[in-house]
Each structure stands twice: as structure tokens, then as C-alpha cells.
Amino acid sequence: xxxxxxxxxxxxxxxxxxxxxxxxxxxxxxxxxxxxxxxxxxxxxxxxxxxxxxxxxxxxxxxxxxxxxxxxxxxxxxxxxxxxxxxxxxxxxxxxxxxxxxxxxxxxxxxxxxxxxxxxxxxxxxxxxxxxxxxxxxxxxxxxxxxxxxxxxxxxxxxxxxxxxxxxxxxxxxxxxxxxxxxxxxxxxxxxxxxxxxxxxxxxxxxxxxxxxxxxxxxxxxxxxxxxxxxxxxxxxxxxxxxxxxxxxxxxxxxxxxxxxxxxxxxxxxxxxxxxxxxxxxxxxxxxxxxxxxxxxxxxxxxxxxxxxxxxxxxxxxxxxxxxxxxxxxxxxxxxxxxxxxxxxxxxxxxxxxxxxxxxxxxxxxxxxxxxxxxxxxxxxxxxxxxxxxxxxxxxxxxxxxxxxxxxxxxxxxxxxxxxxxxxxxxxxxxxxxxxxxxxxxxxxxxxxxxxxxxxxxxxxxxxxxxxxxxxxxxxxxxxxxxxxxxxxxxxxxxxxxxxxxxxxxxxxxxxxxxxxxxxxxxxxxxxxxxxxxxxxxxxxxxxxxxxxxxxxxxxxxxxxxxxxxxxxxxxxxxx
Numbered sequence: 001x002x003x004x005x006x007x008x009x010x011x012x013x014x015x016x017x018x019x020x021x022x023x024x025x026x027x028x029x030x031x032x033x034x035x036x037x038x039x040x041x042x043x044x045x046x047x048x049x050x051x052x053x054x055x056x057x058x059x060x061x062x063x064x065x066x067x068x069x070x071x072x073x074x075x076x077x078x079x080x081x082x083x084x085x086x087x088x089x090x091x092x093x094x095x096x097x098x099x100x101x102x103x104x105x106x107x108x109x110x111x112x113x114x115x116x117x118x119x120x121x122x123x124x125x126x127x128x129x130x131x132x133x134x135x136x137x138x139x140x141x142x143x144x145x146x147x148x149x150x151x152x153x154x155x156x157x158x159x160x161x162x163x164x165x166x167x168x169x170x171x172x173x174x175x176x177x178x179x180x181x182x183x184x185x186x187x188x189x190x191x192x193x194x195x196x197x198x199x200x201x202x203x204x205x206x207x208x209x210x211x212x213x214x215x216x217x218x219x220x221x222x223x224x225x226x227x228x229x230x231x232x233x234x235x236x237x238x239x240x241x242x243x244x245x246x247x248x249x250x251x252x253x254x255x256x257x258x259x260x261x262x263x264x265x266x267x268x269x270x271x272x273x274x275x276x277x278x279x280x281x282x283x284x285x286x287x288x289x290x291x292x293x294x295x296x297x298x299x300x301x302x303x304x305x306x307x308x309x310x311x312x313x314x315x316x317x318x319x320x321x322x323x324x325x326x327x328x329x330x331x332x333x334x335x336x337x338x339x340x341x342x343x344x345x346x347x348x349x350x351x352x353x354x355x356x357x358x359x360x361x362x363x364x365x366x367x368x369x370x371x372x373x374x375x376x377x378x379x380x381x382x383x384x385x386x387x388x389x390x391x392x393x394x395x396x397x398x399x400x401x402x403x404x405x406x407x408x409x410x411x412x413x414x415x416x417x418x419x420x421x422x423x424x425x426x427x428x429x430x431x432x433x434x435x436x437x438x439x440x441x442x443x444x445x446x447x448x449x450x451x452x453x454x455x456x457x458x459x460x461x462x463x464x465x466x467x468x469x470x471x472x473x474x475x476x477x478x479x480x481x482x483x484x485x486x487x488x489x490x491x492x493x494x495x496x497x498x499x500x501x502x503x504x505x506x507x508x509x510x511x512x513x514x515x516x517x518x519x520x521x522x523x524x525x526x527x528x529x530x531x532x533x534x535x536x537x538x539x540x541x542x543x544x545x546x547x548x549x550x551x552x553x554x555x556x557x558x559x560x561x562x563x564x565x566x567x568x569x570x571x572x573x574x575x576x
Contacts, residue, residue, distance in 0.1 A: 021490040021502040022447070022466050023047075025263055025285065026064050030547035030569045031537020032508030033521025035482035037470025038429060038443030041512070043573035046265050046281040046364045049445040049470075050379030051427035053267060053281050053366035056575075057274035060267035060281075064571030066260055068549075070492075071564050072500075072528065073246075073254040074292060075555045108198055109158070109212070111183035116161045118179055155212040166207060177203055197234055204233030206320065225325040237321075244303055245316045248336060251296040251349055255494045259567075260288045278367035285360040293496035294396065296349045300339035304331045342397055351394040352495035356454075356461055357416075359386045360423070375431040383423035383452075388416040391457035391495065421452035423463070439474035459495065466490050478517075483507030489527060501527045508535060515541050523549065530564040543572035 026044030029036030036048035043062030045052030165176065184190065184198045206228035231238055263286065269279035303314040304326050311326040332338055342348030366379035394400060427445035432438065447466045454461045465488065472482035485505040492500035508521015516539060523533035531553030539545040551565035 021492060022468060022486060022504065023259075023261055023287070024066070024068075024549075024567060024569070025261055026062060026265075026573070027537055027539070027545040027547040027569045027571045028510070028519065028573070029482075030066075030549060030567065031519030031521065031535055032482050032510055033484070033506030033523045033533075033535050034504055034549075035470055035472070035484040035507045035521065037427075037445050037468050037484050038441040038472040039470070039480075039482050040429075040441060040472065040474070041480065043265055043267065043575065045366075045379075046267070046283050046362055046381060047263070047285070049427035049429065049443050050281075050364040050381040050425055051366050051377040051429040051443065051445070053269065053279040053364055053379055054274050054368040054377045055366075055375075055429050055431060055441065057269035057271050057279045057368075058267070058575045059269065060265070060573060060575040062571065062573030063264045064569055065262050066567065066569045068259045068261075068567035069562075069565070070255070070257040070259075070528075070530070071555055071562075072256075072530070073250040074256040074294075075557050075562075108180075108202070109155075111180045111187065111198070112162070112176075113158050114183040115176055115179035116158070116165060118183075119165065119175065120161060159212045162207065162210065162212075173207055176207070197237065200234035201229050201237060202233075204230035206230070209322070226322065228320050228322045231319050231321065241314070241316055241321050244314065244336075248301065248303060248316075251294050251301065251336070251497060253498045253500075254294050254496050255492060255500050256292040257492065257494070258290060262286045274368060278365055280366075281362075281364045283360075283362050283364075285358075285362065287358045287360075289354075289356040289358070289493050291352070291354045291492075291494035293352050293354075293494040293500075294349060295352050295495050296497045297339055297347060298497065300334055300342075300348065301336050302330070302334040303337075304335040305337065306331055306335075340397055342395070349396040351396055352458075353392045353394070354389070354456075354461075354493060354495060355391075355416075356387060356389045356456075356493060360384070362423075362425075364425075366427075371433075373433050375433055377429040377431070379427045379429075381425040383425070385421045385423050385452055385454075386418070387421070387454040387461070388418045389454060389456040389461055390416050391459065393458070417456055419454040421454060422450070423447075423452045424449045439476075441472050443470040443472075444468075445470075461493070462491075464488075464491055478512035479509065480512070481507070481509045486526075503527045506533070506535070519547070525565070528565075529553070533565055537569070539572070542574040545572040546570055 024030050024034055025047040026036070026042060028042040029039060029044065029048060032039070036042055036044060038052075039045075039048070040052060040056045042048070042052070043060040044064075045056070169176070180202050181199050184195055184202070187195070190198070209226060209228045211226040229237070231241075263283055265281060265283035267279065267281040269281075273279065303316070305312050305314060305323075311328055311331045312323040313326040313330070315322040315324070339348045360383045362381045362383040364379060364381035366377055369376045369378065425445065425447045426449065427443065429444075430442045432440040445468055447468075448463045449465050451465060452463045467487040468484055469487055470482065470484040472480060474480045483505075484507065486503045489501045489503045492502050494500055503526040504523060505526060506521060506523030508519055510517055510519040518539075519535075519537040521535040523535060525533070530551045533549055533551045535547070535549045537545065537547030547567075547569040549565070549567040550563045553564045554561040555564050556562070
């Protein structure tokens with residue numbers, strides 16, 4: 001399957017991929033852990049909280065250019081060793097499943113039977129002759145088959161012998177393990193690869209959970225109904241099981257996003273104007289979002305394997321792998337591996353690519369209401385919004401020509417779907433007006449209250465209401481501190497199996513000097529496992545400002561570590 005090449009090409013060549021959460025506009029807040037809802041000295045009150053306009057009634061001008069990336073479980077798909085998965089599946093087929101009376105398979109059952117006979121009866125020669133049996137209810141031993149014999153293994157009797165042994169072993173299975181290995185190595189019907197696999201996994205088999213189907217009749221393929229193997233027993237098996245689990249997890253929970261949020265704002269205000277009328281601001285925001293995500297068919301996500309005509313369902317949990325007997329019907333209807341062979345894109349799994357370009361012209365107004373020992377600032381912003389979008393789907397199968405599909409998607413960008421909407425933001429800022437707390441503020445904002453909606457190819461893009469709380473404190477010496485937290489769980493743009501959500505908490509500190517300021521902070525997405533996000537920024541002479549955000553968790557792309565969350569802001573602002 002060439003999926004890895006396609007994913008790598010997306011990672012390297014993609015130009016617009018991201019999420020539509022609360023977002024980050026401007027540089028001051030970006031450097032202070034994303035906190036901006038109560039931050040009075042920023043020029044970006046129009047974006048974070050329109051009530052901030054009247055808390056600092058000055059003339060302000062700001063601009064910003066931004067590029068960011070966020071990734072979850074996409075890049076890992078490129079590390080999957082498909083060839084190893086196929087080889088291990090074949091080994092499992094030759095080891096745990098077989099056709100009756102085929103002495104080249106089923107070594108585990110026959111070796112275990114011989115080992116138990118040797119331990120129980122003290123007759124290793126009699127027990128050892130049974131190496132190399134098929135996993136069937138009635139299997140002829142390799143030696144007896146050559147002699148035309150017809151003695152068979154009684155699985156019900158084998159289950160009883162195993163249970164009796166376990167009662168007397170006191171949890172120490174080393175004698176049985178060593179004896180089984182001897183029987184495996186004496187079996188001339190097993191090749192060296194099969195022997196290595198069996199010798200590796202036998203030490204990790206949970207004998208207490210090993211079950212045989214005693215109801216099987218002659219010429220029935222499966223004998224083991226359940227087997228649990230500890231991780232670490234065999235490197236090849238571990239790698240294959242890890243890849244299977246990775247495919248499973250990645251198909252359920254994933255996204256690759258890149259964003260570019262750019263804007264310019266102008267605030268018109270003064271103390272005199274604010275006292276008589278209020279403070280106003282106008283801006284222009286241009287945001288380009290895009291998303292790459294896998295969307296799985298939820299009915300075809302079970303890890304059911306075809307082991308040479310025998311079917312096992314795999315459960316990978318904790319420190320173990322458990323195989324349980326399954327059926328051909330379940331395999332064809334529910335197996336993740338069958339879905340990857342599917343030629344009908346409506347029945348299998350798909351890659352969705354979404355691009356969304358949003359233009360906003362916000363106009364904001366705020367007014368201060370003076371109370372005893374405190375002030376309340378009320379703000380509102382109306383936004384004219386226009387958007388262009390496209391959504392594309394590619395089937396994830398071994399038959400898909402990803403290069404051809406990518407060319408088709410590139411041509412589709414010429415046929416973007418456009419739509420218009422109106423957005424509404426409201427906010428409050430409460431200022432303490434006491435001698436020792438005069439510079440303490442609390443902010444609350446609700447953005448996109450009317451859920452602006454834009455038509456797109458497969459699903460409409462809805463910007464749902466976003467609510468955020470914040471607080472900030474200033475000192476006359478130039479030190480300030482701020483903290484924000486998302487009250488709502490915000491959607492991430494994309495069409496993945498599990499709807500991606502974001503809920504940020506973050507804050508930081510800033511040090512302001514004449515002609516220069518430095519900021520630092522921390523962020524954490526409570527709903528995304530991308531680690532702690534470190535932030536920082538520096539401003540020189542107002543119009544040269546750089547802010548950076550980077551997660552502490554990294555993903556590797558072509559041997560290069562890249563943060564799972566990354567944002568770079570370049571911009572500046574002045575006020576007078």
C-alpha cells in the first residue's frame with residue numbers, strides 16, 4: 001500500500017491545513033500563553049474581546065502574519081511496515097491456523113500435547129512423536145501419518161491435561177515451556193521461521209487463558225479458541241501488532257492542520273471620546289484553514305485476521321495480545337484489513353481534505369460604565385464574513401492511485417464553493433478600581449453567537465459559539481500577567497471518525513520597557529494530547545514583533561522531529 005508516500009507528500013507539500021478553534025490573532029497574547037480576553041495593553045481587543053476597546057481608549061494600529069501547524073496520528077501512518085505485517089500474518093497462518101491433516105502447520109497444539117504427555121507420563125519419546133500437528137479437532141501426528149496410523153489428538157482431553165498441570169505448577173511454567181520448545185525444535189515439518197516464532201511466543205503465552213475447542217470434529221480447521229501472548233515475546237510479532245494498533249488508532253482519532261491567521265486592526269479612541277460616546281475599532285482578518293483527516297467506516301474497524309483459512313480477532317490491550325476465534329463472515333463484514341482492500345469508497349475508509357478561506361470585516365464598539373470602586377466595560381462586534389471552501393475524499397485502499405487522486409484534488413481547488421454570513425461577538429470586562437487592585441481585570445467573551453454557517457462540498461462548515469474567560473493584572477513598573485481558559489469545547493475543522501475538539505487554558509507574563517517588551521507563557525489543550533505548549537515573544541520599537549508557540553511533544557517526519565503544535569506570529573502594533 002502506498003499510503004505512506006501520499007501522507008509524506010501531504011506533510012511536505014501542503015500549503016493550507018488547520019483547525020477552527022478560538023484561534024490566535026496578534027502577537028501580544030500569542031507570546032503570553034494565548035491569554036487575551038482581559039489583556040488591556042494589546043491592540044487586538046477587537047478579536048479577543050470587544051469590551052477591551054474602552055478599557056484602553058487610545059488610538060491603536062496593529063498587524064499580524066501567522067503560520068501554524070497541528071498534527072495527531074497522521075505522520076505515524078507513514079512508519080507502518082506493511083511487508084512485515086504481511087509476513088507475520090503468513091507466519092500466524094502457518095502456526096495458529098491450518099487445514100486438517102496438514103502436518104506443516106499447527107505446531108503449537110501438537111508440541112503442547114507432546115510436552116504434557118512427556119511431563120505427565122514421563123515418556124518423552126511417546127509424547128515427542130506428536131510434533132507438527134495441524135490445529136484441528138482430530139490431528140494425525142507427523143510420524144503416525146507417515147506410517148499410515150490414525151491416532152488423533154483429543155482436544156477435550158488436552159484441555160483437561162493442561163488444567164491439571166496448571167493446578168500443580170504453582171504459576172511456574174518453565175518446565176512446560178522448555179519441554180514445548182524441545183518438541184517444536186524436533187518437528188521437521190516446521191521451517192526455521194515458524195520455529196523461531198513459536199520459540200519466541202511460547203514464553204509469553206498465558207496458559208491460564210489458553211482454550212481449545214473440544215467440540216471440533218475431524219477436518220475442522222480451528223482448534224485454539226483463545227490465546228493470550230505477552231508483548232516482548234517476539235520482535236516481529238510486536239512490530240506487526242504495533243502497526244495494526246497504529247492503523248486502528250489513527251483511523252479513529254486523527255488530524256493534520258495548518259493555519260494562517262492574518263489581520264490588521266485600527267482602534268479609534270481617547271479618554272474624552274470614550275466618556276462621551278465610547279470607543280470603536282475596525283479590522284480585516286484573513287484566515288486560511290485546511291485539514292487532512294482519516295474517516296473510517298465504523299462498521300469495519302475490528303482487527304480480524306485471515307490466518308490461512310482460520311479467522312482470529314485480535315485484541316491489543318495492556319501488555320498482551322489476545323486472539324479469539326472468529327468466522328469468515330465476520331471477517332468479510334467487519335475486518336479493518338478487508339476494508340483496506342475495498343474497491344467501493346462508500347464501504348471502506350477515506351482520507352478527507354478540507355480547505356477553508358475566511359474573510360472577516362469586524363466593526364466593534366465598547367462603552368465604560370463607572371461604578372463605585374469598579375468599572376464595567378460592555379462591547380459588541382459585528383462581522384461581515386465571506387468564505388470559500390472545498391472538501392475532497394480519497395479512498396484508503398491498496399488499489400488507490402494516490403498521485404492521480406492528488407492531481408484531481410489540485411484541479412478541484414479551481415472550483416471553490418463560496419458563501420457569505422454575518423457573525424456576532426459580545427464581551428464584558430470588569431475592572432477593579434481600588435488603590436491596591438486598580439489594575440486587576442476580569443474578562444468574558446462569547447464569539448460567533450449566531451453560529452455562522454457556510455456551505456461546502458460534503459458538510460456545511462459551522463463556526464459554533466465560543467466562550468472564554470480571562471483575567472489580567474498590571475503594575476506601574478511594566479510587569480503584567482494574564483490567564484485565559486476556554487469555557488466551551490471548540491470544534492476543530494475536519495471530517496475525522498471522532499469529531500476533534502479543542503479546549504485551551506493558558507497564561508503568561510510580560511515585561512514592558514520603553515521601546516521593547518518581552519513575553520513568555522504556557523498553554524495546554526485539555527482535549528488534545530500534544531503536551532505542554534511553550535510560548536514566547538519579543539517586541540522592538542512597536543512595529544517589529546515576533547511570537548512563537550511550540551508543544552513539548554514531537555512527531556518525526558523523514559527523521560526530523562517536528563512539534564505536534566506550532567505557531568509563528570510576525571507583526572507589530574503602536575498606540576498613541
